[in-house]
Amino acid sequence: MKNEIKADKLLKQFENATRLQIKEKTYGRLEDKSLFEAKFVTEYIDNMEINQAVFMTLLLINPIGTCWSIYSPKEGKDPWTNEIVWSFEGISNSPNITGITWGQFVLQTNTKLEYGWNY
Secondary structure (H helix, E strand, O other), X not given: OHHHHHXXXXXXXXXXXXXXXXXXXXXXXXXXXXXXXXEEEEEEEOOOOHHHHHHHHHHHHOOOOOOOXXXXXXXXXXXXXXXXXXXXXXXXXXXXXXXXXXXXXXEXXXXXXXXXXXX
């Protein structure tokens, strides 16, 4: 419970830095019991091309940290809907928010024709 309260405070800092509202979140201990994990989803839906979405994502995560390892974009079929989706992700080992030691984002379209993304 104590760790969830701390995680909520850190996630609030994330919301303030990115101006994105967290929609879903889950918490849990990692294998290394000294580490606590928070996974969450934010949504941003707008009509834009994928290249604009990538650029907007990079602008949104910049306040969280400026050193990100970025992975190549990929396109594939959603295993549940069989629709073509597109995703792009990055990892940071040095976020700017004190208390967060590691972060990852995943930009993902709902379908290739319905641009929006989840973190």
